[in-house]
Structures are given as C-alpha cells and as structure tokens.
Amino acid sequence: MTESNRGGAFLDPFLEAFRGFLKHDQPQDRREALLRLSGLGVVAGLLSAALVMPWVGGVGLVARDAAAGFMSLPGDLDVPSLSSRVLLTADDGTPFAEVSERERRVVGLDDISPWVGTALMAIEDDRFYEHKGLDLRGVIRAAARTAQGDTQGGSTITQQYVKNLLIETADTEEDVEGASAQNLGRKLTELRYAIDVEERLTKDEILEGYLNLSYFGGGAHGVEIAAQRYFSIPAADLDPGQAAMLAGLVRAPSFYDPLNNPEGALERRNVVLDRMVATDVLDAKEAEAHKERGLGIDSTPRGGSCAESDYPFFCDYTMRWLRNSDLIGGTAEEREQRIVQGGLTVRTTLDAAAQDAAEKAIEKRVPHKDSTKFAAQAMIEPGSGRVRALAQNLKYGFDDEAVGTTSLNLAVDQADGGSSGYQAGSTFKTYTLAAALEKGLGYGTSFSSPKSMSVSGMSGCDGTRMSAWNVRNAGESDDGSHNMISATKGSVNTYFAQLQKRVGLCETSEMAEKAGVHRADGGDLGVWSSFTLGDQEVSPLNVAASYATFAARGEYCEPRPVRSVTEEGTGEQLKTTSECERTVKQDAADGVNHLLQQTFDGGTAKGLDIGRPAAGKTGTTDGAAYAWFAGYTPNLASAVVVGDVRGGEQNPLQSVTIGGRYYGIVYGGTLPGPIWQESMRGATDHLPSDSFAGSPGSFGDPKTEPAEQRGDDSDDDGDDGDEEA
Structure with missing residues (x-):
C-alpha cells in the first residue's frame, strides 16, 4: 500500500x-x-x-x-496571568487572610505531582506531546465511536486550555456563553487560538497553565486548591489514585463532585485508572490497589474570603478600603477587576500583638455569648494614620439567627462596613478643651459649676440662637468652683456647658471637625447646645483617629489599613503614603495632652494607668445608652465603646449582668476603661515608652487648682441634657 x-x-x-x-x-x-x-x-x-x-x-x-x-481568523490569544488570591499580611509580613473571587493558588509544574499530568493525558489527550494543538487521530476516533452511539469529544488539552482561558478572561455573561457555546464559530476560533498557543508556548507551559486554570468543582480553581480541598495535601503529594480522581473531574466537575456524588466520582476515577493502564503509564496491579482504597476524601473547607481569616473584620475593612483607593486603579471598575484578578500581596498596618491584646481584653469582660451586649475597639498610630487593630466581641457571620455573630464591623463607619455609630458621651469634652485653649483661654479658666443649671445665649454656626439648655451633673458631689484641670478630672457637665458657651458652640463643633470627627452615618455633625456632651453618633475608629490628632501634637492623619501592595508576578510594589495635615495648633494639642493626663491622677480614669505616659477620657451618654473610654500614648491611640446591639437608647446599660458581673450602671471607667487599660498594655509593650511634650507655659500653672472645690473624683461621668436645635 x-x-x-x-x-x-x-x-x-x-x-x-x-x-x-x-x-x-x-x-x-x-x-x-x-x-x-x-x-x-x-x-x-x-x-x-x-x-x-x-x-x-x-x-x-x-x-x-x-x-x-x-x-484568516485572529490567532493572537492573550495569555494573561491567572486570577489568584489577594494575600493579606500583618505589618510584620505574617499572612492572616486570603481573599479570592476564584479560589486559586498558581503553582509551577515542578510543584505538581507528575501523576496528575499523566492521568489527565490518559483520559483527555494521550497524544498531547505529539500533536500541534489538534489531534486528528483523536478526532477521527471520537467521530467513529460517536457514530456507533458512544458520544465522545475530540478536543485536545490545548483546545480545552484555550476554551478555559476565554472563559477566564470573559468580561460579561454573554462572553462566557460565547466561549462555551456548542457551535461551529466557537470551535473554529478555539482551534485557531490553539494552533497559535502551540507555536508560542512549550508543552510543559500549556500543561502547567491548564492545571492551574481548570475548575475542579467545590470552588477549587486550579489543581493546588483542588488537592487541598479534597485531600488536604499539596498537589505535589498526589498519588496515582488521587490524581486520577482530579483528572476525571475536569470534564464535568459538578456531576462528578466527590463531596456530593461520591459514587459518580468513584466510577469516573476508576475509568481514568483504566485508561492509565491502557496507555501503559500505570501498572494494572497498582491501578487495582488504588481502586480498592476508595476515594480517600479528607476535605478542607473552602477558603478565599474574610470569613476564613484570622482577623475577619480587619480583612473586611482592608478590602473595602482597597476598593475605594486609587492605589490599584483609577476607577471603581478598574479596582474591582484588579481585585478579581488577584495576584496581590497586601501588607496591612495590622499589629498582631495589638489586635490579639484587644480581642483578649474584650472577650474577657464582654464575652460574645452575651449576645446582645457588644464591645468594640479601634487602635491607630498617631502621626501616620496606620490602623493597628479593630476588635469586637461579636464574631464574624451572616446568619441573623446565630447568637453572638454579626457581619457589621462595629469599630468603623457605616461606609466602611460598620454601623451608624454610637453617641460618644463625655469623650467630646476634649474638643471643647481644645477649642478653649486655641482661643487663648488658660487652665485657670473657672466657673461656678452647680449640680444643675440653665445655660442660654448660645448660637449655631448659621447664627440660629439656641433656647435655654438645662444641664446637670451626674454625681452629687462634683458641684462647686472648677477650672479646666479639676473639671476635666471630674468630667463636670455644668462646667463644660459654660466653657462651650464661652468659646462658642460653633467654634467647639469646628474644633471637633478639625480633629477629624465626623458622623458614622456620613451625615453632618449636629450643632446644638449639648454638643460638648457627645450626643453625636460616631465610630470607635473615628474617635481614636481624632484623639490621635492630639497625640501627634495637632496633626490629623487619615486612617489607612494598608502599607503597600505588591504584584506577585512582577514584584512591583505600590506604597501608600500618610495623608496628614496640621489642623490643630501645636500648643493647644499639647495643652489637651496635659489635661487628659490628669484624669489618671485622681480623676475619672483613676486606676486605669498603663505603666507609661498616657492621656484619656471617659464617656457615658445620657441614660447610660453607651459607655466609652478613649485614650492614647504618644505612639498609639485607642477608643472602646460598650453598648447593646438592639439599641442603647431602648436597652441602656443599667441593672445589667455582663461577663458574669452585675452593673447597676456601666460608666466609661467601669467597663470600657479596664478593656482599654489591658489592651493598651499589651499593644504598647513592644513600643518605646515616649513622653508627651511639656505643658505650654502660656496656659498657666499646669498644677493650678480652683480656690474652692468639693468632690470625690468618682467615676460617675454620666451626661444629661436635652438636645436643642
């Protein structure tokens, strides 16, 4: 012939x-x-x-x-880097989260068991290393068997690789359907691209790309994740039986899913083993031995989301920040596509020691099993805006029926995945102090501060005159004559109402804004008489960032959870920069630091010192709806809030048992304070013990006390007052 x-x-x-x-x-x-x-x-x-x-x-x-x-069809198929994870690491480089639209970990062919490629070629394309993208013999064999009623496909591994690439890079659902449509046009395009790919890539490169690209079911994209999903081992350790099961999945991963259809997966696995024997790549006895062992599934749950992170709320906050940052793209669409594509290592600003200390302190005093009571804390670095920790007692979850869980990040603003905020109580008195000092008033500024009084004559920023405001102190023994030092130590409401009037209501609210304060729901601050008593809904991160302004001697820095983003393929690194601005005069900030240090010396923060220079302020809202403690060292600022997730106004912190302890009323110094103290001790243990700048001489004697004063320095700093418009 x-x-x-x-x-x-x-x-x-x-x-x-x-x-x-x-x-x-x-x-x-x-x-x-x-x-x-x-x-x-x-x-x-x-x-x-x-x-x-x-x-x-x-x-x-x-x-x-x-x-x-x-x-004449186009053949220059772009072969992009495969979509992969976004890896989040702590500031020290320790990974704590992997986020991926498609859970995949790209590995080299040397890191994949050779049995995987062997099994795949046996069942899909046993002449892979011989043809140039199209196996004519395989096509004819498939046609002949199909004519006999045994439907078979004739696509090579290269053609399947091209099809998967087209699906991977599709921008719309229509593109996805077009890439998988059973019609002549799609097959012609696929074949043309396959010939081009064979000319540009080696067989090993095509096989490696195929194994990293293919979907193996169970949310596993690529053989490395598939090996971990079904066998809890790396792809490099797969034996012939395991490799045969994975190779059998690529044709119909949903149908042969070993987790949902183990019988079908077993049958398909055995078919692959038989093909391995028929193609002389596996001994028949060894194949039978693997058949007798069953599938041997040892599954690892699906990862690739913040829910599986060691620090899920910090992970969620970081991913939201990336989606709104021009660091990885100029438009929302570009940023989203970059995140979906993955292949990024994000070095966050998370300090694991600070995070762990905060979580431990919170869980100790407000256990998550106390499902309706919550505690949340944020830590931020003054002078840089680096967010160091975001902690809360409620666990990360999306099931509204699950006790002690929430998907809300209770430490951040609503736009960042948090709530609409909580009234901050007497922590707002700090902004009144700053406004007074910046206006030139000194520590000796004194007022007769009775138990209760009516304050009138204040005006809003638009000139609207406020009606008379009835304000009273929380305790019975803190009335009398007070100056800035004694009133700050005792958190005297009637003193601060008068100091706000002296400074100006509008000037006080503007100082809060200069320090960085804004409402957690994104709305404008409400400017009315009781502003100094903290009737604005804010987040712990926002309060911590504003207090960091004083720690940084008047420099406000926008909070940021990311240091850098590195492209894993190219090594290109994009670094963030601190967005800081001096918004408060330095001497006023130094004066505030001096005043808030006094609260630990016989004031409302008595007994809450942390063994190094610190400044702080308690806060309890009207009716004990929420309790706060905000404080800082020169190198770390933090704010803690405690409340009820059902709403503090309807469920105040009165006559409650939290963490096995009964509280007649929860003040800022009785529960948030100890959380702050313990967590800050742990968070600052590895930081330098820096001191604050000295008190500015222009504000007078830093130890001045009023001529007449009565009081017992109790923790009762609750605030009362009617909001006036």
Whole structure:
C-alpha cells in the first residue's frame, strides 16, 4: 500500500462522517448534523485535514477553501496571568487572610505531582506531546465511536486550555456563553487560538497553565486548591489514585463532585485508572490497589474570603478600603477587576500583638455569648494614620439567627462596613478643651459649676440662637468652683456647658471637625447646645483617629489599613503614603495632652494607668445608652465603646449582668476603661515608652487648682441634657 493510500484509509471513518453531513439536502437537517459534529471537533478535524492533506479529491478542495478562511481568523490569544488570591499580611509580613473571587493558588509544574499530568493525558489527550494543538487521530476516533452511539469529544488539552482561558478572561455573561457555546464559530476560533498557543508556548507551559486554570468543582480553581480541598495535601503529594480522581473531574466537575456524588466520582476515577493502564503509564496491579482504597476524601473547607481569616473584620475593612483607593486603579471598575484578578500581596498596618491584646481584653469582660451586649475597639498610630487593630466581641457571620455573630464591623463607619455609630458621651469634652485653649483661654479658666443649671445665649454656626439648655451633673458631689484641670478630672457637665458657651458652640463643633470627627452615618455633625456632651453618633475608629490628632501634637492623619501592595508576578510594589495635615495648633494639642493626663491622677480614669505616659477620657451618654473610654500614648491611640446591639437608647446599660458581673450602671471607667487599660498594655509593650511634650507655659500653672472645690473624683461621668436645635 502506498503512503497516499494509507493516508486515505486512515481518513475513511472521518470522511464518511463528513460526507454524511454533506448528503443532507434540507438546511435544517444539515444544521443539526453540523451541530452534532462540531460538538465533537469533527469540523475542526476537517480543517486540519485540509491543511495537511489537500490531495483528498473534491472533499479536499472544499476543505482547502474553508481552511483559507479559517487561517484568516485572529490567532493572537492573550495569555494573561491567572486570577489568584489577594494575600493579606500583618505589618510584620505574617499572612492572616486570603481573599479570592476564584479560589486559586498558581503553582509551577515542578510543584505538581507528575501523576496528575499523566492521568489527565490518559483520559483527555494521550497524544498531547505529539500533536500541534489538534489531534486528528483523536478526532477521527471520537467521530467513529460517536457514530456507533458512544458520544465522545475530540478536543485536545490545548483546545480545552484555550476554551478555559476565554472563559477566564470573559468580561460579561454573554462572553462566557460565547466561549462555551456548542457551535461551529466557537470551535473554529478555539482551534485557531490553539494552533497559535502551540507555536508560542512549550508543552510543559500549556500543561502547567491548564492545571492551574481548570475548575475542579467545590470552588477549587486550579489543581493546588483542588488537592487541598479534597485531600488536604499539596498537589505535589498526589498519588496515582488521587490524581486520577482530579483528572476525571475536569470534564464535568459538578456531576462528578466527590463531596456530593461520591459514587459518580468513584466510577469516573476508576475509568481514568483504566485508561492509565491502557496507555501503559500505570501498572494494572497498582491501578487495582488504588481502586480498592476508595476515594480517600479528607476535605478542607473552602477558603478565599474574610470569613476564613484570622482577623475577619480587619480583612473586611482592608478590602473595602482597597476598593475605594486609587492605589490599584483609577476607577471603581478598574479596582474591582484588579481585585478579581488577584495576584496581590497586601501588607496591612495590622499589629498582631495589638489586635490579639484587644480581642483578649474584650472577650474577657464582654464575652460574645452575651449576645446582645457588644464591645468594640479601634487602635491607630498617631502621626501616620496606620490602623493597628479593630476588635469586637461579636464574631464574624451572616446568619441573623446565630447568637453572638454579626457581619457589621462595629469599630468603623457605616461606609466602611460598620454601623451608624454610637453617641460618644463625655469623650467630646476634649474638643471643647481644645477649642478653649486655641482661643487663648488658660487652665485657670473657672466657673461656678452647680449640680444643675440653665445655660442660654448660645448660637449655631448659621447664627440660629439656641433656647435655654438645662444641664446637670451626674454625681452629687462634683458641684462647686472648677477650672479646666479639676473639671476635666471630674468630667463636670455644668462646667463644660459654660466653657462651650464661652468659646462658642460653633467654634467647639469646628474644633471637633478639625480633629477629624465626623458622623458614622456620613451625615453632618449636629450643632446644638449639648454638643460638648457627645450626643453625636460616631465610630470607635473615628474617635481614636481624632484623639490621635492630639497625640501627634495637632496633626490629623487619615486612617489607612494598608502599607503597600505588591504584584506577585512582577514584584512591583505600590506604597501608600500618610495623608496628614496640621489642623490643630501645636500648643493647644499639647495643652489637651496635659489635661487628659490628669484624669489618671485622681480623676475619672483613676486606676486605669498603663505603666507609661498616657492621656484619656471617659464617656457615658445620657441614660447610660453607651459607655466609652478613649485614650492614647504618644505612639498609639485607642477608643472602646460598650453598648447593646438592639439599641442603647431602648436597652441602656443599667441593672445589667455582663461577663458574669452585675452593673447597676456601666460608666466609661467601669467597663470600657479596664478593656482599654489591658489592651493598651499589651499593644504598647513592644513600643518605646515616649513622653508627651511639656505643658505650654502660656496656659498657666499646669498644677493650678480652683480656690474652692468639693468632690470625690468618682467615676460617675454620666451626661444629661436635652438636645436643642
């Protein structure tokens, strides 16, 4: 037999199938036959035959004309880096979260068991290393078996790789459908791209790309995640049986899912093992041994989200920040696409020691099993805005029925995944102090501060005159004459009401804004008489950031949870910069630091010192709806809030048992204070014990006391007052 005749005989089954297509006279019959054949790759086989065997009579002429049009199709398929995880690390480089739209970890072929490629080729394309993108013999075999009623595909690994790439890079659902449609146009495009890919990549590169790209079911994209999902081992350690199961999944991962259809997965695995024996890559006895062992599933739950993170709320806050930062893209669409693509390592500002200390202190005093009571804390670095910790007692979860869980990050603003905020109580008195000092008033500024009084004559920023405001102190023994020092130590409401009037209501609210205060719900601060008593809803992170302004001697820095973003493929690193601005005069900030240090010396923060220079202020809202403690060292600021998730106004912190302890009323110094103290001790243990700048001489004697004062320095700093518009 001549070489030409051998080629013709080899093509007989293929040509018979194709002539069957040509013999149909009716368009509908021809379309049905074409769709049936194109789904097998037979049409692609025809084009290949036309390219390599143009002598096959009239059929060759028809095919040659088709091939000319085929070769004019675009073939320069872009092979992008595969979508992968976004890896979040703490400031010291320790990973704590992996986030991915498609859970995948790209690995090299050297990190994949050779049994995986062997099993895959046995079941999908046993001539992979011999053909150039199209296996004519495989196509003909598939056509012949299909004609006998045994439907088979004829796509090579390269063609499947191209199809998966087109799906991976699709921008719309329409593009996804087009990349997987069973029609002639898609098969022609796929084949043309496959030929191009074979020219540009080595076989090993194609196989590596295929194994990293393929979907193996169970949310596992790529063989590395698949190995961990089903066997809890790296892909490098897969044995022949395990590799055979994974290779069997690529054709229909949902149907053969071993977690939901173990019988189907087992049957498919055994088919692959048989093919490995038939192609002489596995000994028959070894194949039988693997069959007898069953699937051996040891699954690892799906990862790839903040829910699986060691610090889920910090992870969630960071991902939201990235989606709104121009660091990784100029538009929201660009940033989202960059995150979906992945391949990023994000070095966050998280200090694991601070985070762990905060979580431990909170859980100790407000356990998450006390499901309606919450505690939340934020820590931030003065002078840089680096967010060091975000902690809360309620665990991360989306089930409203699950006790002690929430998807809300209680330490941050609503726009950052938090709540609409909580009234901050007497922590707002700090802004009144700053406004007074910046206006030139000194520590000796004194007022007779009775138990209760009416304050009138204040005006809002628009000139609206406020009606008389009735204000009273929380305790019975803190009335009398007070100056800034004694009133701050005792958190005297009637003193601060008068100091706010002296400074100006508008000037006080503007000082809060200069320090960085804004409402957690994104609305404007309400400017009314009781502003100094903290009737604005804010978040712990916002209060901590504003107190950090004073710690940084008047420099406000926008909070940020990211230091840098590194592209894993190229090593390109994008660094964030501190967005800081001096908003408060330095001497006024130094004066505030001096005054708030006094609260630890016989004031409302008595007994809450942390063994190094610190400044702080308690806060309890009207009716004990919420209790706060905000304080700082020169290198770390923090704010803690305690309340009830059902709403503090309807469920105040009165006559409550929290963490096994009964409280008649929860003040800022009785529960938030100890949380702050313990967490700050742990968080600052590895930081320098820096001191604050000295008290400015322009404000007078830093130890001045009023001529007459009565009081017992109790923790009762609760605030009362009617909000006035």
